[in-house]
Amino acid sequence: MQASEVIKAWGKILKGEPPSLSIEITKECPLRCPGCYAYEPAHLGGEVTLRSLTDRKGDALVEGVLEIVDRIKPLHLSLVGGDPLVRYRELEVMVPMILARGTHVQVVTSAFRQLPQGWKDLPHLNVVVSIDGLQPEHDERRAPATYERILKSIAGSRVTIHCTITGQMMKRPGYLREFLEFWTPRAEIN
Ligand code: SF4
Numbered sequence: 252m253q254a255s256e257v258i259k260a261w262g263k264i265l266k267g268e269p270p271s272l273s274i275e276i277t278k279e280c281p282l283r284c285p286g287c288y289a290y291e292p293a294h295l296g297g298e299v300t301l302r303s304l305t306d307r308k309g310d311a312l313v314e315g316v317l318e319i320v321d322r323i324k325p326l327h328l329s330l331v332g333g334d335p336l337v338r339y340r341e342l343e344v345m346v347p348m349i350l351a352r353g354t355h356v357q358v359v360t361s362a363f364r365q366l367p368q369g370w371k372d373l374p375h376l377n378v379v380v381s382i383d384g385l386q387p388e389h390d391e392r393r394a395p396a397t398y399e400r401i402l403k404s405i406a407g408s409r410v411t412i413h414c415t416i417t418g419q420m421m422k423r424p425g426y427l428r429e430f431l432e433f434w435t436p437r438a439e440i441n
Contacts, residue, residue, distance in 0.1 A: 260326055272325035274316060276341070277306050280333040281363050282393055284383075289333065301333075312338060313345045320349055329357045336360045343367050350375055359413075361396035362404040371409045377441075378410045384420050385430055405439045412440060 260270040278301045280289070288294055290301050307315050320328060328349060335342060335358055342358065349356050355375045360366075362380045370376055380401060383389045390397040412434050420426045434440055 271327045273329040275331050276335050277333040277337045279337045282361055284392055312341045316345050327355045331359045334361055336364050362401040363396040365404045366408045379413050380410045381413050408439055
């Protein structure tokens with residue numbers, strides 16, 4: 252982050268405006284991760300649950316997200332789910348429109364499907380792929396977004412890898428080093 256962006260963020264905070272915003276654009280997800288909290292009763296504050304809501308789709312979703320961005324004007328917007336790539340058609344439309352408004356965009360996904368090819372050339376877009384450890388542990392937890400599927404999905408793209416470090420991983424010496432040795436040299440990885 253550049254100094255000018257830090258100053259901008261502080262300016263918004265001092266005015267009482269949020270510099271950063273996260274929107275769950277869909278409740279749908281093809282994964283069934285153990286420990287997923289998205290569908291827990293308390294996830295949305297307790298009054299409604301994710302399963303009781305209906306997704307917006309198509310133009311209604313794109314317009315809804317743009318309305319929020321225009322109203323709140325965040326410097327940074329995370330698009331999450333469920334898995335936001337379930338709505339990949341809408342994402343392909345909305346992401347360039349949000350970037351054109353000067354907002355940095357992050358898309359957090361399991362990479363269960365191929366990323367839009369044009370995304371790698373978009374400045375200020377960060378695609379984050381969640382990976383839960385090395386292949387045996389990850390594939391068991393996060394099928395159908397297995398290592399094999401992720402490698403196909405990110406081919407030719409640029410992504411950031413996020414990994415939740417668990418106590419289980421720390422029991423095996425060298426686990427994290429192996430993880431980094433697998434992912435760090437790949438051309439797709441930021
Ligand atoms: S990818 Fe995320 S939303 Fe989907 S099941 Fe896993 S933790 Fe839950």
